[in-house]
Amino acid sequence: MNYCSVCGHKVTIKIPEDDHRPRHVCENCNTIHYQNPRPITCTLPIAPDGRIVLCRRNIEPQKDLWTLPGGFMENGETTLQGALRETWEEAEIHAETGELLAVISLPAWDQVHIFYTVKMADYSYSTTPETNEIELFDEQQIPWDELAFKTVESALKHYFHTCKTEHFVLSSSVAP
Amino acid sequence: MNYCSVCGHKVTIKIPEDDHRPRHVCENCNTIHYQNPRPITCTLPIAPDGRIVLCRRNIEPQKDLWTLPGGFMENGETTLQGALRETWEEAEIHAETGELLAVISLPAWDQVHIFYTVKMADYSYSTTPETNEIELFDEQQIPWDELAFKTVESALKHYFHTCKTEHFVLSSSVAP
Ligand SMILES: [Zn+2]
Ligand SMILES: [Zn+2]
Missing domain, CATH: 3.90.79.10 (Nucleoside Triphosphate Pyrophosphohydrolase)
Incomplete structure (x- = not known):
């Protein structure tokens, strides 16, 4: 995952607040893109x-x-x-x-x-x-x-x- | 889903070849973005x-x-x-x-x-x-x-x- 599927902005990998795992996060629209089995x-x-x-x-x-x-x-x-x-x-x-x-x-x-x-x-x-x-x-x-x-x-x-x-x-x- | 998470291009909704359901498809990089439970x-x-x-x-x-x-x-x-x-x-x-x-x-x-x-x-x-x-x-x-x-x-x-x-x-x- 390189781009935010909601707004098209580049995503960054970071640990969101109240989380303890790195996620794909959009700093433009603040969507956290979780990935699950x-x-x-x-x-x-x-x-x-x-x-x-x-x-x-x-x-x-x-x-x-x-x-x-x-x-x-x-x-x-x-x-x-x-x-x-x-x-x-x-x-x-x-x-x-x-x-x-x-x-x-x-x-x-x-x-x-x-x-x-x-x-x-x-x-x-x-x-x-x-x-x-x-x-x-x-x-x-x-x-x-x-x-x-x-x-x-x-x-x-x-x-x-x-x-x-x-x-x-x-x-x-x-x-x- | 509005944008391709691989290349950032706008996605379109269509039924891919060999499929029978509408999917989010990127016409730029040809990725089919399946969504599952x-x-x-x-x-x-x-x-x-x-x-x-x-x-x-x-x-x-x-x-x-x-x-x-x-x-x-x-x-x-x-x-x-x-x-x-x-x-x-x-x-x-x-x-x-x-x-x-x-x-x-x-x-x-x-x-x-x-x-x-x-x-x-x-x-x-x-x-x-x-x-x-x-x-x-x-x-x-x-x-x-x-x-x-x-x-x-x-x-x-x-x-x-x-x-x-x-x-x-x-x-x-x-x-x-
Ligand atoms: Zn976004
Ligand atoms: Zn694409």
């Missing part, structure tokens, strides 16, 4: 036979590796709405609800990834501009070495673990 | 005798109403680290860990509130510049009509409910 909302879609949907990414980063549907949460929506919207956009899977599975922080990327499990009503899904292949996997078939993101691996491992034990929501962080 | 991280501190810590706000908004410790998550930290930092800053309660309690979306405010329960090791706490009074309450004593925020009410109700039933993490949204 961004939420990413995702689902783990479960087919009627219990297999998991993975999507092969058709876009960078990590093109051609396997992922769960997900993306940046938009203003004006809830975490669940964001997760279900991404699931439609990436795999044309429609669902009305989901159950919270994991909240995983990526402090090195200033992101928080929030995963929901989604029970699919049927086998309706489709590739999209963001996804060049969709496949159903059971636990033994998951392509662990070809997953796009560490958080996807964590969410999948947590899901298979909680299948066998009591359900709990994972809250953890992923190393850089 | 901001995470707020909070705790519900539990004293050794089971009572809950509430803080009376010394700052606006909702000055003099009761709240749980919490605030905007900072870049570079995890959700739990953010929640524990705020708990120190607002009540001088030190804790090493916490358990995920609730993820509550506020779509009207473009916020996601993430609550952890924290088991206090002792009765160490203190007022701070942000908090003019700290008190311990059991369920019957909670000042429900003097709570600062709807999400605090939701988190407290969920906590007292899960005390009596199986533990689960609340994922819900709060109406405007």
